[in-house]
Amino acid sequence: MQLLLKGGRVIDPLAGVDRAADVLVEDGRVSAVGAAPDAKIPAECVVDVSGKLVLPGLIDMHVHLREPGLEHKEDIETGSRAAAAGGFTGVAAMPNTIPVTDNRPIVEYICKRGRDVGLARVCPIGAVTKGLLGESMAEIGEMVEGGAVAFSDDAFPLADSGLMRHVMEYCRMFNVPVILHCEDKSLAGDGLMNEGLTSTMLGLRGIPDEVEEISTARNILLARLTGCRTHIAHVSTKGAVELIRRAKEDGIPVTCETCPQYFTLTDELVVGYNTNAKVSPPLRTAEDVEAVKAGLADGTIDVIATDHAPHAIEEKEAEFAVAPPGIIGLETSVGLVMTELVAPGILSDVQAFEKMTATPAKILGIPGGTLAKGAVADITVIDPAREWVVRPEELKSKSKNTPFGGRSLCGKAALTILGGKVVCRDGEIVE
Ligand code: DOR
Numbered sequence: 001m002q003l004l005l006k007g008g009r010v011i012d013p014l015a016g017v018d019r020a021a022d023v024l025v026e027d028g029r030v031s032a033v034g035a036a037p038d039a040k041i042p043a044e045c046v047v048d049v050s051g052k053l054v055l056p057g058l059i060d061m062h063v064h065l066r067e068p069g070l071e072h073k074e075d076i077e078t079g080s081r082a083a084a085a086g087g088f089t090g091v092a093a094m095p096n097t098i099p100v101t102d103n104r105p106i107v108e109y110i111c112k113r114g115r116d117v118g119l120a121r122v123c124p125i126g127a128v129t130k131g132l133l134g135e136s137m138a139e140i141g142e143m144v145e146g147g148a149v150a151f152s153d154d155a156f157p158l159a160d161s162g163l164m165r166h167v168m169e170y171c172r173m174f175n176v177p178v179i180l181h182c183e184d185k186s187l188a189g190d191g192l193m194n195e196g197l198t199s200t201m202l203g204l205r206g207i208p209d210e211v212e213e214i215s216t217a218r219n220i221l222l223a224r225l226t227g228c229r230t231h232i233a234h235v236s237t238k239g240a241v242e243l244i245r246r247a248k249e250d251g252i253p254v255t256c257e258t259c260p261q262y263f264t265l266t267d268e269l270v271v272g273y274n275t276n277a278k279v280s281p282p283l284r285t286a287e288d289v290e291a292v293k294a295g296l297a298d299g300t301i302d303v304i305a306t307d308h309a310p311h312a313i314e315e316k317e318a319e320f321a322v323a324p325p326g327i328i329g330l331e332t333s334v335g336l337v338m339t340e341l342v343a344p345g346i347l348s349d350v351q352a353f354e355k356m357t358a359t360p361a362k363i364l365g366i367p368g369g370t371l372a373k374g375a376v377a378d379i380t381v382i383d384p385a386r387e388w389v390v391r392p393e394e395l396k397s398k399s400k401n402t403p404f405g406g407r408s409l410c411g412k413a414a415l416t417i418l419g420g421k422v423v424c425r426d427g428e429i430v431e
Contacts, residue, residue, distance in 0.1 A: 001420060002026050004041045007050035008381065012371040013354035014056070023054055025377040028420035033371055049381050052414055055353050056369050057089025057378030060330060061150075061360040062179070062233055062257060062305035065091070065122065067113065068106065069098025074310040074398045076110065079330070080119035082308070082397040084424035086330040087413025089378035090361070090368055091120055091308075094154045095127040102127035102138040104146035111147040119423050121378070123149040123366055125179060128167045132156040137163065140170045149364045150231070152179035155280060155325075157215060159185065161222065168228035177229040177255075177363055182215035182240065183281065192321055194267040194282040202270065204320065207282050209237040216240045220247040223254050231363055232256035234307050236281040238291035245300040255363055257303035260336040261327055261403070263292045269403055275316045275323035276403040279309070282325075293346050296355070303363065304355045306333050310399030331395045332404050338384060338411025349384070381415035388412055396429070 003025040010021040010033060017033070024032040024041070065079035074082075076093075083091050093110060095101035101110065107124045114122025126148035130138050133156075140151060151171055157180065158164045171178050188211045193199050195206020216232055220243060223230035235241060235258045247254045261279060266286050269277040277283055295301040309326025316323050337356070341347045347355075361369025368378045390407045392400040416424040423430055 002041055002045045003417070003420060004046045005049045005054055005379070005381065006046055007048055008052045008054035010054045010371060011350055011353055012056060013350050014358035014370040015372055017371070018350055023371060023379065025420045028377050030371050030373055030375045030377050032373065047415070051383070051385065053349065053382040053384055055380045055382060056357040056371050057416070057418065058087045058334070058356045058380045059090040059360040059368060060088045060306050060308065060333070061092045061303060061364055063091045063093055063308040063330065064096065064310065065093045066310060067097065068109065072312050076113040076122060077117045078396065078398040080114065080117045080122065081429055082330040082395065083120040084416045084429060085396045085413070085427050087334050087380040087382060087416055088330060089120055089380065089416060089418050090123065090366060092123045092125050092149055092364060094125050094152060096132060096154050096156070100127050100132050101125070102130050102132070104139065104142040107143045107146035107148045119429065120418065121366070121368070123364060125150045125152050127151070128153045128178065129158060129163070134158050134160060137167055137170065141174060144174045144176055148176070149366055150177045150179050152181065154181050157181050157183050157185065161218060164222055165226060168222055168226035168230070172226055172228040177231045179231045179233050180219045181233045182212050182219060184211050184214040187211045187214060193270050193278065194284050196267060196285060198267045198270060202273065209239050209284070212237050212281050213239040213243060216243050220244070220252055220254055224252045227253060230254050234259050234262065234281060234305070235292065235295070235301060236262045236284050236288060238288050241291045241295035241300055245295065248300065255302045257305040258292050258296065258301050259305055259307045260329060260333055263289055263296065264336055264340050265403060273320040274403065275318065275320055276327065276401050278320060278323055278325045279327050280325040296341065297346055302355060302359050304333070304337060304352070305360070306330055310397055311401050312399055316401045326401060328395070328397045328399055328402050330397065332390055332402060332409070334382060334413055335388065335409030335411050336404070339409045343410065377417060377420035379417040380413055382411060383414040384411050386410065386412040386414070
């Protein structure tokens with residue numbers, strides 16, 4: 001099987017490539033980048049991608065696919081459809097499923113469902129403690145053998161520093177990263193949104209920045225103690241960016257991510273008790289948004305993930321205090337990155353897409369993230385000039401909980417190619 005992508009601008013951040021070139025795919029792998037011998041390629045295998053960006057398949061290292069157990073919010077099939085529509089060929093799925101992804105059979109089940117659906121590479125993240133209860137370590141080695149790519153207790157962060165140390169020592173032994181949702185639950189108490197002027201005006205209990213920063217600082221220190229590759233999830237505060245910047249200067253093995261909501265939105269969006277603006281960590285202030293952008297620009301923030309967190313309409317249509325936190329992100333990420341970071345010149349497109357391809361692939365140790373000859377042909381073609389409006393009802397995700405509804409964006413995935421096969425074209429899944 002051949003596929004020739006003709007006339008695009010090829011960006012392969014890992015290889016330092018940014019040039020006009022054709023990409024030839026044969027038998028599921030990249031076989032040439034450059035002027036391809038199109039005389040031999042059948043016309044039906046040639047796709048004109050002039051004016052478009054040809055990138056390694058995008059990887060979102062932080063999503064919630066909700067299967068097993070919470071399929072009323074999302075499942076591996078609908079989540080894979082959302083990924084493909086958003087331009088993602090790889091996703092790493094968090095373990096807060098029911099039952100919890102804390103053992104090898106569930107890890108293997110998720111891998112198999114992902115393969116059977118065949119629209120994205122679904123990589124499970126295993127829980128670090130059994131049942132996400134923070135009490136005893138899960139079977140990390142067995143889950144690695146079953147296909148887990150990283151370990152996290154996600155939104156149930158491990159308070160016990162001694163146990164966290166052991167987890168990190170195990171993960172280091174298996175050379176897998178821990179991904180840490182940094183939240184000091186005892187300080188967060190029953191806070192509902194960022195603590196500040198808006199929370200005061202709305203009469204909602206606040207979550208101070210220190211909730212995130214105390215936990216970030218502890219985890220950085222444990223990374224220093226253990227040498228474990230430590231990835232800080234969804235950075236949202238100026239202070240957390242600063243802590244990570246310093247840790248990197250000190251040579252501590254820390255990487256981190258942020259998500260589009262933290263470089264585009266502020267806590268003022270909660271006004272009106274908007275549950276689609278309820279997320280954990282919470283939306284912060286304009287000063288934090290600027291600090292996150294600065295962290296992206298200077299390389300402190302390595303990765304752009306989404307924390308795609310689907311919740312059913314009836315769950316989000318509750319009172320602010322009881323609605324679950326979370327925002328879907330797979331289908332809006334490319335547009336937000338291009339509109340809010342690349343267009344204003346905060347990041348070049350090469351820098352932006354490195355944070356969505358090569359870097360997450362490297363952290364997770366998974367294939368992809370490059371268009372080098374012989375690489376698996378996971379490719380995303382983006383139309384940088386495509387203007388569109390986010391219409392939640394048109395999204396492929398089973399859930400519609402986005403605060404970006406009605407927003408005008410520029411930039412969208414035109415083709416998503418998985419293992420050499422076109423799985424999505426202009427937002428429509430190719431069955
Ligand atoms: O807002 C969030 N929702 N943050 C998390 O860390 C977890 C997620 C979820 O699972 O819904």
